[in-house]
Amino acid sequence: MKKNFYIFILFCCVSTIVFAQDELNSTAKDSLRAKINTLKDAVKTDTIKVSEAIILKETDTLLQDSLKLKDDVEVTLLDSLWLQEIYNSPLYDTIQYVIDDTKLVDIQLDELPTELLKERLKKLDNETPFNVEYNKGLERLIKAYLKTRKKSYGVLMSRAQYYFPMFEEHLDKYDIPLEIKYLAIVESALKPRAKSRVGATGLWQFMYQTGKQFDLNVSSYVDERQDPLKATEAACKYLTALYRIFGDWDLALAAYNSGPGNVNKAIRRSGGKRNYWNIRQHLPRETAGYLPAFYATLYIMNYADEHNITPKKEKINLFETDTIHVKKQMTFEQINKFLDVDIEMLKFLNPQYKLDIIPYRKNKNYYVRLPLYNVGQYISNEKELYAFIDAEEAKREKTLPAYVEMNDRIRYRVRSGDYLGKIASKYGVSVSSIKRWNGLRSNRLKIGQRLTIYPRKINTSVSKTTTKKTSKPLPKGVYTTYVVKKGDSLWTISKKFPNVSIQNLKEWNNIWSAKSLKPGMKLKIFKS
Numbered sequence: 052m053k054k055n056f057y058i059f060i061l062f063c064c065v066s067t068i069v070f071a072q073d074e075l076n077s078t079a080k081d082s083l084r085a086k087i088n089t090l091k092d093a094v095k096t097d098t099i100k101v102s103e104a105i106i107l108k109e110t111d112t113l114l115q116d117s118l119k120l121k122d123d124v125e126v127t128l129l130d131s132l133w134l135q136e137i138y139n140s141p142l143y144d145t146i147q148y149v150i151d152d153t154k155l156v157d158i159q160l161d162e163l164p165t166e167l168l169k170e171r172l173k174k175l176d177n178e179t180p181f182n183v184e185y186n187k188g189l190e191r192l193i194k195a196y197l198k199t200r201k202k203s204y205g206v207l208m209s210r211a212q213y214y215f216p217m218f219e220e221h222l223d224k225y226d227i228p229l230e231i232k233y234l235a236i237v238e239s240a241l242k243p244r245a246k247s248r249v250g251a252t253g254l255w256q257f258m259y260q261t262g263k264q265f266d267l268n269v270s271s272y273v274d275e276r277q278d279p280l281k282a283t284e285a286a287c288k289y290l291t292a293l294y295r296i297f298g299d300w301d302l303a304l305a306a307y308n309s310g311p312g313n314v315n316k317a318i319r320r321s322g323g324k325r326n327y328w329n330i331r332q333h334l335p336r337e338t339a340g341y342l343p344a345f346y347a348t349l350y351i352m353n354y355a356d357e358h359n360i361t362p363k364k365e366k367i368n369l370f371e372t373d374t375i376h377v378k379k380q381m382t383f384e385q386i387n388k389f390l391d392v393d394i395e396m397l398k399f400l401n402p403q404y405k406l407d408i409i410p411y412r413k414n415k416n417y418y419v420r421l422p423l424y425n426v427g428q429y430i431s432n433e434k435e436l437y438a439f440i441d442a443e444e445a446k447r448e449k450t451l452p453a454y455v456e457m458n459d460r461i462r463y464r465v466r467s468g469d470y471l472g473k474i475a476s477k478y479g480v481s482v483s484s485i486k487r488w489n490g491l492r493s494n495r496l497k498i499g500q501r502l503t504i505y506p507r508k509i510n511t512s513v514s515k516t517t518t519k520k521t522s523k524p525l526p527k528g529v530y531t532t533y534v535v536k537k538g539d540s541l542w543t544i545s546k547k548f549p550n551v552s553i554q555n556l557k558e559w560n561n562i563w564s565a566k567s568l569k570p571g572m573k574l575k576i577f578k579s
């Protein structure tokens with residue numbers, strides 16, 4: 052594989068030279084052809100050691116001999132590297148967090164004089180692998196964030212208390228600077244269900260195709276780009292690949308945002324410079340503001356105490372949770388009923404499930420993340436939970452949507468009133484893709500015509516009232532009254548009485564949500 056990779060690099064460089072041969076005289080042409088053929092034969096027969104150093108040395112010689120060829124050898128190598136990896140799609144277009152610092156005006160903050168900021172930025176520059184250089188634009192951006200968004204950083208810090216331990220574990224595993232955890236703030240404001248206007252999704256804002264490259268699958272039920280664990284793993288793999296290409300973390304982050312191709316163009320236009328600040332003016336507008344936003348976030352999060360920024364109360368810590376692989380399809384509502392876990396907590400811990408339903412597939416390892424207390428309940432009562440789910444499903448009035456992988460092929464029958472744009476919009480694909488998949492040369496369609504489509508969007512609407520909630524008649528006989536205390540849950544109450552289940556408590560007292568349980572409430576407990 053490595054030999055083929057270097058041959059590919061050679062091919063890229065040689066192809067560039069061949070395009071320039073029309074401008075050379077016949078003697079130069081003959082010399083070039085001879086050297087090219089010699090190098091090709093040597094690679095094929097292994098008469099020279101095929102290594103990156105040799106490829107670079109030989110191609111550099113060829114480029115020097117071509118006289119009029121102006122392109123940079125290193126940039127040509129970068130081209131071949133990212134083309135080899137096919138990392139060409141940007142993850143994100145633009146995000147509300149990023150501000151165009153070139154349009155900001157000077158802001159005076161008594162708490163942050165310029166000299167103090169310079170001192171702190173220099174310290175960060177020395178302690179990190181990033182070029183955190185002081186400049187007027189970065190100063191304006193940091194002060195703009197502190198003046199207009201100071202309160203929001205308290206919220207971000209509370210989310211960070213949950214997500215950052217997860218990020219740090221993965222970043223350390225891939226030997227990536229831990230400071231890159233702040234990139235997720237710039238990307239998504241630490242919202243796992245965040246979605247950009249062009250469809251980039253999740254904490255790390257993966258586009259559909261880029262996500263597929265890193266095994267982040269999308270179905271009618273699950274969007275793995277929204278799965279904090281899987282998306283973080285994918286982001287680490289992508290960042291590692293980008294650093295392997297550019298050898299510089301600032302450029303790797305720029306490529307993460309706009310794609311390696313745009314960074315390569317900026318390097319060329321700057322005359323081969325490799326410092327982010329020197330190529331910034333040649334990058335797309337969004338990316339030009341992307342790195343300063345990251346640097347500003349790096350500063351604010353590291354000096355939050357000095358600016359009196361404190362985290363809001365977090366919902367839960369990561370170490371207070373654990374995961375369990377499911378053995379049966381279940382809904383958040385069913386988990387809420389049986390384990391008395393707040394549905395909002397379930398949504399926070401499991402943002403990848405688009406319909407609040409955890410599917411079960413034999414070839415997939417879908418899991419549910421729960422607070423540790425509830426994990427113990429789940430394991431101790433697994434059979435009873437699945438029996439409860441079966442009973443709940445038997446009462447369901449309307450079937451749930453079918454599980455469909457987004458890259459599954461479907462056959463669509465053209466109906467009256469259909470046109471390519473309408474069909475493309477329905478399935479989240481482009482008109483050109485439908486034409487390519489079906490060999491269409493025009494936009495004309497015939498009623499009854501069959502089209503092959505690989506959908507990215509599926510109708511996942513589900514009735515809000517999927518289960519019938521009816522009050523059952525109360526059992527006859529003697530009952531006792533229990534007064535709900537602070538800290539009580541349906542689970543803890545049920546354990547205080549023999550042969551009493553959570554479902555019993557709900558049916559006897561007409562309770563359909565854990566939120567309905569309040570201190571002082573009186574519950575009827577019937578004797579079995």
